[in-house]
Amino acid sequence: NSMLSWQRTAFHFQPEQNWMNDPNGPLFYKGWYHFFYQYNPNAAVWGDIVWGHAVSKDLIHWVHLPLAMVADQWYDANGVWTGSATFLDDGSIVMLYTGSTDKSVQVQNLAYPEDPNDPLLLNWVKFSGNPVLVPPPGILPKDFRDPTTAWKTSEGKWRITIGSKLNRTGISLVYDTTDFKTFEKLDTLLHRVPNTGMWECVDFYPVSMTAANGLDTSVNGPNVKHIVKASMDDTRIDHYAVGTYFDSNGTWIPDDPTIDVGMKASLRYDYGKFYASKTFYDQNKGRRILWGWIGESDSEAADVQKGWSSLQGIPRTVVLDTKTGKNLVQWPVEETKSLRLSNKKFDIEVGPGKVVPVDVDSATQLDIEAEFEINKESLDKILGDTSVAAEAEEFSCQTSGGSTVRGALGPFGFSVLADEKLSEQTPVYFYVAKGKDSKLKTFFCTDASRSSYANDVVKPIYGSSVPVLKGEKLTMRILVDHSIVEAFGQGGRTCITSRVYPTKAIYGAAKLFLFNNAVDATVTASFKVWQMNSAFIHPYSEDAVRA
Numbered sequence: 001n002s003m004l005s006w007q008r009t010a011f012h013f014q015p016e017q018n019w020m021n022d023p024n025g026p027l028f029y030k031g032w033y034h035f036f037y038q039y040n041p042n043a044a045v046w047g048d049i050v051w052g053h054a055v056s057k058d059l060i061h062w063v064h065l066p067l068a069m070v071a072d073q074w075y076d077a078n079g080v081w082t083g084s085a086t087f088l089d090d091g092s093i094v095m096l097y098t099g100s101t102d103k104s105v106q107v108q109n110l111a112y113p114e115d116p117n118d119p120l121l122l123n124w125v126k127f128s129g130n131p132v133l134v135p136p137p138g139i140l141p142k143d144f145r146d147p148t149t150a151w152k153t154s155e156g157k158w159r160i161t162i163g164s165k166l167n168r169t170g171i172s173l174v175y176d177t178t179d180f181k182t183f184e185k186l187d188t189l190l191h192r193v194p195n196t197g198m199w200e201c202v203d204f205y206p207v208s209m210t211a212a213n214g215l216d217t218s219v220n221g222p223n224v225k226h227i228v229k230a231s232m233d234d235t236r237i238d239h240y241a242v243g244t245y246f247d248s249n250g251t252w253i254p255d256d257p258t259i260d261v262g263m264k265a266s267l268r269y270d271y272g273k274f275y276a277s278k279t280f281y282d283q284n285k286g287r288r289i290l291w292g293w294i295g296e297s298d299s300e301a302a303d304v305q306k307g308w309s310s311l312q313g314i315p316r317t318v319v320l321d322t323k324t325g326k327n328l329v330q331w332p333v334e335e336t337k338s339l340r341l342s343n344k345k346f347d348i349e350v351g352p353g354k355v356v357p358v359d360v361d362s363a364t365q366l367d368i369e370a371e372f373e374i375n376k377e378s379l380d381k382i383l384g385d386t387s388v389a390a391e392a393e394e395f396s397c398q399t400s401g402g403s404t405v406r407g408a409l410g411p412f413g414f415s416v417l418a419d420e421k422l423s424e425q426t427p428v429y430f431y432v433a434k435g436k437d438s439k440l441k442t443f444f445c446t447d448a449s450r451s452s453y454a455n456d457v458v459k460p461i462y463g464s465s466v467p468v469l470k471g472e473k474l475t476m477r478i479l480v481d482h483s484i485v486e487a488f489g490q491g492g493r494t495c496i497t498s499r500v501y502p503t504k505a506i507y508g509a510a511k512l513f514l515f516n517n518a519v520d521a522t523v524t525a526s527f528k529v530w531q532m533n534s535a536f537i538h539p540y541s542e543d544a545v546r547a
């Protein structure tokens with residue numbers, strides 16, 4: 001539908017049409033990044049799920065390939081669901097995925113490439129002995145899905161984990177195997193957290209406490225922490241926690257039990273729209289990369305009308321924040337920069353209550369990197385002024401009213417996808433609040449409440465607090481791509497992805513503004529804005545995949 005066609009993105013991965021959800025089995029093989037995904041070839045809504053497939057040399061420019069796996073067996077007749085890839089010691093690939101059987105029982109199946117010499121991995125063979133795992137005693141038939149990439153035990157076996165639940169307790173089962181055909185269930189669970197419901201798409205991987213590179217999934221030892229991530233079926237949020245893994249019995253415990261996986265206060269990959277994510281180790285560049293499914297925030301009717309639904313977020317490198325030791329940092333893969341066209345540099349002082357148009361030609365495809373500094377006089381004045389109320393304890397992006405509610409030290413940031421009159425806009429901003437201890441706490445938010453005149457759209461205010469260490473300036477990066485805004489606060493400590501559907505701020509009418517809604521503070525913003533090229537995702541042809 002041409003009325004809505006501006007919503008299609010220019011540099012985010014999406015199929016040519018119809019529905020997409022979870023990322024599946026990402027890997028790098030013989031010079032190509034492979035991306036598989038949950039796909040409905042028949043409609044723009046979930047159903048008839050098979051594996052879509054695409055390849056890229058750089059994680060940005062993709063070529064669509066024929067479907068990798070379809071629902072052609074009794075053990076996946078109701079859907080070829082989410083799965084993960086593992087590289088065996090000889091460099092060959094095994095894929096484990098969930099099948100929803102002809103009776104809608106969730107089972108795990110094994111598949112492998114038909115021709116290991118084919119860099120495109122076009123054809124997949126399903127193991128004749130499938131399924132390789134059925135729900136164990138005590139687990140309901142519809143609560144057993146999404147096997148992880150396998151990692152090595154110290155005994156040299158392979159180990160995987162699979163999400164489930166027991167009543168309202170989210171759990172992750174553990175199995176050991178040597179051949180991916182027969183499995184031995186451990187008596188222990190990787191982890192369990194009461195009152196979190198079904199755990200989908202569990203992810204488990206090591207991160208370095210000292211180095212900036214990523215770690216292959218089997219790496220363990222001193223200076224290594226382990227991340228457990230689970231996608232909460234009830235809330236549709238990807239929660240993670242940092243902790244310690246015990247190889248001897250396949251268990252894991254969080255560093256801080258008060259922010260255990262899935263608890264309300266626990267960490268999230270992203271405080272906006274972001275779900276069913278999965279990481280993989282990129283042996284090509286020694287990094288761990290995170291893919292996340294970005295669904296729509298419009299109505300199903302609108303998706304049907306436009307003929308497609310969902311995007312994938314720009315792949316992000318993920319590492320432990322070695323400065324805090326407590327959270328991950330995520331950042332768009334470096335290849336994203338290859339799309340940057342002309343840039344403009346700005347240094348602007350913005351007084352309290354001011355809005356400044358930023359002179360960039362077109363504002364539908366942007367990469368913005370910005371640094372903010374609150375004027376020292378304003379800061380000292382507020383910190384010394386006892387009449388400025390402590391509010392850090394109460395403030396939250398979601399409930400404190402959004403970007404129009406003015407505090408002493410914020411909000412300030414950018415309004416993206418805004419029309420000339422700011423009747424539609426999506427502000428991405430910092431809010432700095434004084435606490436009862438007279439210390440400052442910083443929040444990073446995106447306010448979609450005025451993002452669109454459309455009335456069939458969810459328009460949330462998203463965000464969270466963000467750690468700011470002594471001496472650090474406030475920094476943000478924003479990727480804007482027609483109907484998606486991905487925001488990275490403080491180098492990727494807090495990330496917020498929003499889907500927005502402006503009706504006026506489209507094509508040439510989309511503008512960029514800098515604003516400072518603080519009552520007392522003057523801020524200086526130093527930033528660069530790049531126009532972003534399109535990634536021109538290609539349909540499959542011999543030419544398109546010629547190396």
Ligand code: DQQ
Binds near residue numbers: 098200
């Ligand atoms: N999507 C898949 C399941 C998974 C869910 C089905 C998460 O395997 O649990 O499309 O979005």
